[in-house]
Amino acid sequence: MQRGWIGAGLTAALLLGGLSPALAQDQLAESRQIVEDYSKPNPPWDGPTTGPKAEAGKLIVYVSTDQRNGGARGVGEGVVEAAELIGWDTRTIDGQGTVSGRSSGLTQAIALQPDAIVLGGIDANEQAALIEEAANAGIKVLGWHAYAATGPHETLPIFTNITTDPMKVAAAAAAYAVVTSEGKAGAIIFTDSVYEIAVAKSDAMAEVIRACAECTLLEIIDTPLSDTAMRMPPMTTSLLQKYGDQWTHALSINDLTFDFMAPSLASAGIAGDGHPTNISAGDGSEAAFQRIREKQYQAATVAEPLRLQGWQVVDEANRALAGEKDSGYVAPPHLFTPDNIGFDGGPDNIYDPNNGYTEIYAKIWGAD
Numbered sequence: 001m002q003r004g005w006i007g008a009g010l011t012a013a014l015l016l017g018g019l020s021p022a023l024a025q026d027q028l029a030e031s032r033q034i035v036e037d038y039s040k041p042n043p044p045w046d047g048p049t050t051g052p053k054a055e056a057g058k059l060i061v062y063v064s065t066d067q068r069n070g071g072a073r074g075v076g077e078g079v080v081e082a083a084e085l086i087g088w089d090t091r092t093i094d095g096q097g098t099v100s101g102r103s104s105g106l107t108q109a110i111a112l113q114p115d116a117i118v119l120g121g122i123d124a125n126e127q128a129a130l131i132e133e134a135a136n137a138g139i140k141v142l143g144w145h146a147y148a149a150t151g152p153h154e155t156l157p158i159f160t161n162i163t164t165d166p167m168k169v170a171a172a173a174a175a176y177a178v179v180t181s182e183g184k185a186g187a188i189i190f191t192d193s194v195y196e197i198a199v200a201k202s203d204a205m206a207e208v209i210r211a212c213a214e215c216t217l218l219e220i221i222d223t224p225l226s227d228t229a230m231r232m233p234p235m236t237t238s239l240l241q242k243y244g245d246q247w248t249h250a251l252s253i254n255d256l257t258f259d260f261m262a263p264s265l266a267s268a269g270i271a272g273d274g275h276p277t278n279i280s281a282g283d284g285s286e287a288a289f290q291r292i293r294e295k296q297y298q299a300a301t302v303a304e305p306l307r308l309q310g311w312q313v314v315d316e317a318n319r320a321l322a323g324e325k326d327s328g329y330v331a332p333p334h335l336f337t338p339d340n341i342g343f344d345g346g347p348d349n350i351y352d353p354n355n356g357y358t359e360i361y362a363k364i365w366g367a368d
Contacts, residue, residue: 027183027212027213030175031175031179031183031208035176035179035335038168038172038333039336039337039339039340042332042353042355043332044355045355045356045360047312047329047331048327048364049363051315051318051319051365052319052322052364053364054088054318054365054366056087058088058089058114058116058317058321059088059091059115059116060083060088060089060091060115060116060117060118061092061109061112061116061117061118062075062076062079062080062090062091062092062120063105063109063118064076064092064094065097065121066094066095066096066121066226067092067094068097069225069254069283069285070255070256070283070285070286070288071121071282071283071285072145074283074284074285074350075304075306075307075310076118076310077306077307078310078311079118079311079313080092080310081307081310081311082310082311082313082314082315083314085362086314086367091109091112093109095122097224097225097226099194106119106127106131106134110130110133113139116320117134117139117140118142118144118313118317119131119142119143119158120144120145122143123195124146124147124153124161124196125147125196131157140317140321141156141157141158141159142158142313142316142320143160143161143162144161144309144313145161145163145195145197146161146197147161147197148163148166148196148197148199148200149161150328150330159320160316160327162312164304166197166200166201166204167200167201167204168333169201169281169282169333170200170204170205172281172302173201173205173280173281173300174204174205174208176279176300176335176337177251177279180299181249181277183212183213184215184248185212185215185248185249186216186218186243187215187217187218187248187250187251188243188250189209189217189250189251190251190253190257191222192222192223192224192225192253193222194224195225195253197253198225198253198254202253202281206220209251216246219239221235225256225257228256228257232259232260232264233263234264236264236265237264237267240265240268248275248276249276249279250276250277250278250279251279251281252280252281253282254280254281254283255280255282255298255301258278258280258288258291259287261297262296262298266297272295273295273296273299277299278299279298279301280300280302282301282302282303283301283306284304284350284351285301289301289303289336289351292336292337293341299338300335300336301336302334302335302336303333303334303335303351304331305351305353306350306351307350308331308357309331311358311361315327315365334351336351
């Protein structure tokens with residue numbers, strides 16, 4: 001895995017498990033540089049500009065891990081929008097945040113005999129048997145956040161997986177914790193081991209915090225995203241009692257964690273911009289954008305361009321159906337903070353890069 005996006009000190013930390021005293025002095029400066037780099041306005045389009053024309057009349061089924069998850073829901077909405085442009089039919093099935101719900105959703109999708117199925121945040125290993133069944137039925141399978149790497153799966157018949165680089169996302173989130181604490185963060189990290197990509201992100205965030213000489217990794221908490229509504233309120237109260245002022249930063253692999261943490265923080269008399277400072281390593285939900293704008297119990301999110309990724313899903317599906325290779329495109333992550341959300345967040349509380357991607361994809365498909 002390439003780690004050239006991180007400075008020499010953090011590279012050594014992630015590869016060797018710690019910083020030398022000399023490198024530790026540079027860690028805060030490197031974290032500031034990471035924050036600066038990922039807070040910049042989105043660059044011009046650097047994705048595909050050529051590809052197969054689209055044939056109308058295809059059916060694509062988007063199976064969402066959980067429609068309460070703003071990331072999975074947002075990508076699905078992009079899929080529907082792009083598919084309609086080229087005359088494809090769509091179905092969206094809600095996995096309802098459970099293993100059985102996701103299995104049922106994929107079973108329903110296969111029964112529809114579509115041309116393509118999209119794993120909308122569904123972990124590929126969890127549903128390996130049904131993925132094989134779909135492929136054996138001649139259905140193209142694609143993923144969004146289905147595993148921790150981009151591109152085709154190493155062993156399962158998945159054409160490609162669409163995500164920003166989870167290591168870059170994790171580095172940006174953890175670096176913001178280091179910067180906003182002046183290198184003295186007391187961090188708790190929330191993850192969900194059901195998802196390979198979540199574990200990759202939380203492990204990387206933990207390494208950055210451990211590499212910070214005066215930061216403290218208080219705890220890594222593995223808690224199901226599907227149970228956040230029930231678990232987070234009492235857990236937040238318990239953690240406040242356990243750690244008190246030591247807990248300065250909360251890092252999560254998803255904005256959903258903070259949807260249900262905020263009420264408990266408010267009940268404890270903590271100001272919206274007080275500690276813990278809440279930072280998400282994905283996905284950039286509408287609720288998260290609103291919290292950041294209003295400085296109410298979330299300070300940052302490393303957002304995915306969800307609508308863009310929905311359009312990319314359709315483009316990759318079209319390439320698969322045409323017998324071509326995946327495009328290899330990986331959208332850059334973007335760190336949103338109170339300082340840049342006013343001009344980068346957009347009016348609808350989503351990250352939607354102004355780089356002309358819809359026009360470019362439409363031209364590729366012959367729908368312009």
